[in-house]
Amino acid sequence: MNSLLSWIALAVLILSCGGLLLARQRQWRVAWLFLLYIPFTLLLSQSWPLSMALLRLITGWIVTTSIAIALQSGRGLQERDHPFGPDTSFFYIQGLVLLVVIGIGATRAFSILITPPAPSLIGSIVLLGSGIFLFGFNTATFPYLSGILVFVNGFELLYASVESSSFLLFLLTALNLLAGLAISHHLASPVAKGDEP
Amino acid sequence: MTAAYLWIFLPILLGIFFFTASRRTMYRWGTLSALGLAILAWLVPLDTPFHFAGLNLKVSSSFDFLGRSLSFDKQAVYILILLYGITAMWFYGVHLLQKTEVLIPWGFLFNGLLLTLLTVRPFLYAAIVLEALGFLLLFLLRPPSPGILRFLAHQTLAFPFLLLAASFGSEPRIMSDAARAPFVIALLGVGLALSAGLFPFHSWMPLLGAELHPYFASFLLWLLPLSTLLFAGNILERFSLYTSLISLFQISGLLMILIGSGEMLVERHWGRALGYAAMIETGYGLLSLSLSQNGHSILLASLFPRSLNFVLWGFSLSILYHRGHGLEQRTLEGLGRRLPFAATSLILAIFSTAGFPLLASFPWRVILWNESSTYSLLWGLLFLISLAGIFGHALRTFNVLFAMESGANDWKQEENLEEKILLSLGVLFLVISGLFPQILMRLL
Structure with a gap:
């Protein structure tokens, strides 16, 4: 893939992660998640064939759409989630900058084992870190679980340079769909009292 | 087929x-x-x-x-x-x-x-299966319990470490390289610690015990640590290079049994105490894997008594929970006089976990104590202290359930016949597998 395009994809990915971290309203988080899968796919196509990467794009969009529908049906799309940790924009911008710096540093450190393209590696570190920020500082279900989803996607980007088999793609696609289904299940409807085991 | x-x-x-x-x-x-x-x-x-x-x-x-x-x-x-x-x-x-x-x-x-x-x-795909198991658990409870969310978070964090370690570990080119091998072993160590709930990543166990129905909690606390422990055991058995992780397992196992039994001794919520039991059992499992030459076989043979303890513990605690309307110690006081079968079974399950003679876990605790003492006298002593903690919890359970005001004589048997039969069978199994452990060994 064109080198310039992959750096542009990385910039959009960082922007999407920033949006995910800074947004408090759920509808905005869903929108950023939807956008995130475009640069994610472009970076993934550096290691995988484009057809495989496109399949992941479709899976990601299916997952996001199912979450959006679940939020809509549960009337939770307009709700806001505030982290229990730091709640200032400056903290998350600092965190994001730190992740990019770590990502740039990792391009040398990781070369002992794997040599993914630099934008992919930086992108995966940003995704992994953003995921940890989301599930580390939130107890509300939606940001917590979307953080886990983002973390898994970050690892996929890193691991794509190690293995590019169609079987792995199948497993990761199934895992993402399962995650999307589980998150949607939680967000779909309010809990009936005594429903839980 | x-x-x-x-x-x-x-x-x-x-x-x-x-x-x-x-x-x-x-x-x-x-x-x-x-x-x-x-x-x-x-x-x-x-x-x-x-x-x-x-x-x-x-x-x-x-x-x-x-x-x-x-x-x-x-x-x-x-x-x-x-x-x-x-x-x-x-x-x-x-x-x-x-x-x-x-x-x-x-x-x-x-x-x-x-x-x-x-x-x-290749076994590296097991990490993906564990992650899928974490996501499946989300369907169980709405809103998700913090215990389940923490389990999922730990599996998610472990997932990259395990997959990368397994992927590199299966490549002879990397594992024969002196500079790279320690890096791969470190990846695997962190991955296993997170995945198997090693100290200090064990907090989801007591949380799960406190949040769910005791029957459900005991089932999950039996199955989930068992899955991750067997996964860790499989890796250790298959790849000799990973034996350098053994000291991590030893120290973590010892800390888990000591902290778990200490917490259990002072715990006033019996659901959380069940979670600590799972933590302690994981600790004993890790010690089995790390202290003995035949660690994996000992771990496998001890699975039956461990499972039996959990079934009986979960079932009797659930009966007490339904009649006592809670798992806080104060709600269960004196309940043993109304439900003597359930109370006795619960106490015996706890005693069995503590390695009380003639009960199911006794032979395996003796083997492990022997291995610990051979390794170091201090380890043998600390092992005994951990058993004393569980023993103390069993005695306190006995005291709470059968506490009687002076002069009161209100003994009843509120369990139905089927409950009595099942509880008695459970106790019988506990005693038989404690008396004849060689039957299990023969199966292996």
Whole structure:
């Protein structure tokens, strides 16, 4: 893939992660998640064939759409989630900058084992870190679980340079769909009292 | 026909079917199916033709797909028998306890996934199965309990470490390189610590015990640490280079049994105490794997008493929970005089976990104590202190359940006949497996 395009994809990915971290309203988080899968796919196509990467794009969009529908049906799309940790924009911008710096540093450190393209590696570190920020500082279900989803996607980007088999793609696609289904299940409807085991 | 069809795909399909079944169908057919799968595993030889109902049959131990496989070895068959046999016990208890029927479909699904985890080759895909197990747990509870969320977070964090370590570990080019090998071992160490709930990543166990219905909690606290522990044991057994992780297992195991038993001793919520029991059992499992030459065999042989303790503990605690309306110690005071069978079974299950003579875990605790003392006298002493903590919890349970005001004489037996029979059978099994541990060893 064109080198310039992959750096542009990385910039959009960082922007999407920033949006995910800074947004408090759920509808905005869903929108950023939807956008995130475009640069994610472009970076993934550096290691995988484009057809495989496109399949992941479709899976990601299916997952996001199912979450959006679940939020809509549960009337939770307009709700806001505030982290229990730091709640200032400056903290998350600092965190994001730190992740990019770590990502740039990792391009040398990781070369002992794997040599993914630099934008992919930086992108995966940003995704992994953003995921940890989301599930580390939130107890509300939606940001917590979307953080886990983002973390898994970050690892996929890193691991794509190690293995590019169609079987792995199948497993990761199934895992993402399962995650999307589980998150949607939680967000779909309010809990009936005594429903839980 | 392959073993994977019978013991992985069929249970998963059964699990999906039971979601739509009625409560009555669920417990009857669920129990029978689980028992049938255990008996089949016992009787059907793998990779050997046999004659049945006029047909020549052969069950292949390996199921191959896209260059990967699900392979059942002798140890996997032992785990199969144990897993489905014990699951049948859990399922049978469902019809006596309210709001627990959801355990049956989920039990089949989790069993199928656990066996996939243990039999998948190359084993690196097991990390993905563990992650999937974490996501499946989300369907159990709405809103999700912090314990389940923490389990999922730990599995998610472990997932990259395990997958990368397994991927590099299976490449001789990397593992023969002196500079790279320690990096891979460190990756695996962190991954296993997070995944198997090693100290200090064990917090989801007591949380799970406090949040869920005790029957459900005890089932999950039996199955989840068992899955991750067997996964860790498989890795250690298969790759000799990873033996450098043994000291991590030793220290973590010792800390888990000491902290777990200390917490259990002062804990006033009996659901959380159950969570600490799972933590302690994980600690003993880690010590088995790390202290002995035959650690993996000892771990496998101790699975039956461990499972029996959990079934009896979960079932008797659930009966007390329903009648006492809670698991806080104050709500259970004196309940033993109304429910003597449940109270006695609970106390015996705790005593068995503490390695009390003649009960199920006793022989395995003695073996482990012997190994600890051989390793270091201090370790032997600390091992005994951990047992004393559990023993103290058992004595306090006895005191709380049978506390009697002076002059009061209000003994009753509020359990129904079926509950009494099941509890008595559980205690009988505890005693028999404590008296004749060689039966288990022969199975291995």
